Amino acid sequence: MPGALYYLPFGKVAEGKVGHGGTCIKYSMNGLHALVVTVLLVAGLWHHGSFQGAAISSRVPQLVTASTAVALVLSIAVYLRSFTVLPQQLVNYGTKGNFLQEFALGREMDPSVGKVDLKQFMMVRIGFIGWTLVDISYLLAEIETKGWPTVPLLMVVTFHLVYILDFLIDEDTVLPTKEYTEDGIGFLMILGEYIWIPFYSSMPIYFLLHRPTQISPLSAVLICLMFAFGFVTYYMSNEQKSEFRKNPNNPSLAHLETIASPSGKKLLVSGWFGWVRHPNYLGDIMMTLAWCLPCGFTSFLPYLPALQCTNLLRLRAAEIEEACRKRHREAWQEYCRRVPYQLVPYVY
Structure with a gap:
């Protein structure tokens, strides 16, 4: 079904990088429409008794x-x-014949089957829509058992849905990322979209389903504020970066200070990127921590997604900084001097 929904006649068609044929690769940006259709279908089946959330929540290992x-x-x-x-469609790892590396990380950069781009299909249709379905199944299982979800579980589901909807509404913002432009698609990426995103990311809800907790109204408000601040930081910094990347001379960005780079581009040194060098990653980490906190502190298991997210983004930030150091040279050194913190102001 996810493959069929890729052909929905809704949503715009966005252009990504230039492919091996000299033309831009086109992507169907209808992930949000596919999500709505999928959720409505599941809701209809549940309403008519043809589907139960417990069918998913009780069979997670399987x-x-x-x-x-x-x-x-x-x-x-x-x-x-x-x-x-x-050959030009393959990733150049610099070492030939390394089976483990090529199988794990992928050899081909942009495989497609018909109109379906496999990289986008795995990430959006399987990863994020699958994550939504797992979350909703856990929520329905809670309703089937108790008649109404607990406040902590409802908070986490809401946080997840806000994050997923934002991703799907601005689906084209991922097209310039390294995953789309440089990386291949291999076992690690595919496994991540089938396992890591839908099941691992929903671990806090699974924990609350089996070990419900109660939190005070004040704690709930503080956690919601933390998520909101993280979301605003994540969203606004990504929007600022996207607009600046599209048109550095945009009049709406004229008030922002920049540093000229030997590469011919400019580096933002004010606004969100004058606060920390990776404000979007900081927002992402804050949101992930916020949807783990309703689980309380009786176990470390529901905090594994937050720890993994923090470590992953820390490593990705280091990788990006190394590439920027080579590309922008002294301009990047000046930027680091002006904005000394990578992720957390005055801490890291």
Whole structure:
């Protein structure tokens, strides 16, 4: 069904990077429409008694095992397919014949089947829409058992849906990212979209479903404020970066201070990026921590997504900084002098 929904006649068509044929790769930006159709279908089936949330929540180990098997089969298929394409369609790792590296990270950069771009399909249709379905299934299982969800569980589901909807509304903002422009699609990426995003990200809800907690109204308000601040930081900094990347001479950005780079581009040194060098990552970390906090402190398990997110973004920030150091040279050194903190002001 996710593949069929890719062909929905809704949403815009966005252009990504220039492909091997010299033309821009086009992507269907109808992930939000596909999500709405999928959720309405699940809601209808649940209302008529044809689906129960417990069918998912009680079979998580089996579903994870099955999803891992599917991811492995797809990874093998994508790997074998990569031997049928032109050399310029492959990722250059600098070392040839390294099977483990090429299988894990992927050989082909932009595989597609018909109109369906496999990288976008895995990330959006399987990853984020799958995450939504798992969350909703847990929520329905809670309603089936208790008649109404607890406040902590409802908070986490709401936080997740806000995050997912924002991603799908601005789906085209991921097209310039390294994952789309440089990386291949291999076992690790496919496994992440089938397992990591839908099941691992929903771990706090799964925890609350089996070990419900209660939080005070004050705690709930403070956690909501933390999520809201993280979301605003994440959203506004991404919007500022996206607008500046599209048109550095945009009049709405004229008040922002910049540093000229030897690469011919400019670096923002004020606004959100004058606060910390990766404000979007800071916002992401704050949101992830906020949707773990309603679980309380009786176990470290629901905090694993926040720890993983923090470490992943820390490593990604270091990778980006190394690339920027080579590309912008002394301009990047000046930027780091002006904005000394990577992720957390006055801390890191």
